[in-house]
Amino acid sequence: MNKQMLVVMQRRGELLARIAAQREQVAATAMRWQTPLAFADKGLVVGRFLRSNPALVAVAVAILVVRRRGISGMVTTGWRMWRLYKSARSFSAKMVSHLRN
Secondary structure (H helix, E strand, O other): OOHHHHHHHHHHHHHHHHHHHHHHHHHHHHHHHHHHHHHHHHHHHHHHHHHHOHHHHHHHHHHHHHHHHHHHHHHHHHHHHHHHHHHHHHHHHHHHHHHHO
């Protein structure tokens, strides 16, 4: 073997050792993040379920409101939520039209 090939092979060995160390670091990081990410995934599943079942969410909110404030509290909260929804919808429409221009 010539000297240049020996240098290349030595460099290759160093790089392979460095790659193995980096793989171990990535594996250790993945192990640390496994539990929080699993919790986040479960949260996303619950969020998707609630988004696909708005009647269930409405009933749960209504029960909580009635238990807390009675019928008048439920009406007041409903009215506030409706106004918030309308203002958020109009704000998002303004932002979309502003971004398009």
